Amino acid sequence: QSVLTQPPSVSGAPGQRVTISCTGSRSNIGAGYDVHWYRQLPGTAPKLLIYGNNNRPSGVPDRFSGSQSGTSASLAITGLQAEDEADYYCQSHDSSLYVFVFGTGTRVSVL
Amino acid sequence: QVTLKESGPTLVKPTQTLTLTCTFSGFSLSTSGVAVGWFRQPPGKALEWLAMIFWNDDKRYTPSLKTRLTITKDTSKNQVVLTMTNMDPVDTATYYCAHFNTIFGVAGGWFDPWGQGTLVTVSS
Numbered sequence: 001q002s003v004l005t006q007p008p009s010v011s012g013a014p015g016q017r018v019t020i021s022c023t024g025s026r027s028n029i030g031a032g033y034d035v036h037w038y039r040q041l042p043g044t045a046p047k048l049l050i051y052g053n054n055n056r057p058s059g060v061p062d063r064f065s066g067s068q069s070g071t072s073a074s075l076a077i078t079g080l081q082a083e084d085e086a087d088y089y090c091q092s093h094d095s096s097l098y099v100f101v102f103g104t105g106t107r108v109s110v111l
Numbered sequence: 112q113v114t115l116k117e118s119g120p121t122l123v124k125p126t127q128t129l130t131l132t133c134t135f136s137g138f139s140l141s142t143s144g145v146a147v148g149w150f151r152q153p154p155g156k157a158l159e160w161l162a163m164i165f166w167n168d169d170k171r172y173t174p175s176l177k178t179r180l181t182i183t184k185d186t187s188k189n190q191v192v193l194t195m196t197n198m199d200p201v202d203t204a205t206y207y208c209a210h211f212n213t214i215f216g217v218a219g220g221w222f223d224p225w226g227q228g229t230l231v232t233v234s235s
Binding site: 101 | 148212
């Protein structure tokens with residue numbers, strides 16, 4: 001069961017900006033635990049997109065950015081491109097369960 | 112370069128025990144701070160963290176499956192093995208392993224990279 005809630009889908013036209021929310025609670029994001037984001041292309045394994053709330057691994061374009069505030073986090077994609085169509089997941093740590101938790105996942109569609 | 116690859120049966124019968132092996136390269140599980148995690152993803156559903164083993168043999172399990180899971184490591188073979196007992200059709204999923212990065216501490220860690228995953232179907 002997912003402890004972090006994300007919208008099932010978001011969409012935008014090429015070039016637009018979209019944001020994906022990740023809502024947690026006081027035992028995970030609200031407790032100050034870092035949020036990380038993964039992108040999963042169809043039929044492939046997840047790939048790290050953002051770590052430590054707003055850090056991009058080498059090779060990830062600066063069109064992707066993360067933020068965190070209170071019990072929620074967000075992933076923003078600017079200059080939306082067709083290749084951005086994928087599922088996106090947030091991940092954090094939950095102190096009440098001492099587990100690593102994932103979001104429910106968001107499918108991004110480019111119109 | 113860090114790589115991981117999962118292996119194991121593609122089909123198991125209900126009530127059987129599943130054994131999956133994660134074979135990795137590019138790092139050692141005897142190095143302080145290193146860990147490997149296991150995850151699963153049922154078809155069309157979200158990712159779920161299952162278990163993790165650390166360089167010091169510390170082990171963590173997701174509470175809902177703790178009684179069914181066992182994670183072990185073979186440092187000499189660069190392998191991590193996950194066993195899940197009493198398999199049920201609802202356990203049908205793609206199972207992944209991944210390297211855990213602890214630069215920001217264990218609670219702030221993230222998983223990168225991931226193996227390609229292996230689809231396990233539970234059916235009689």
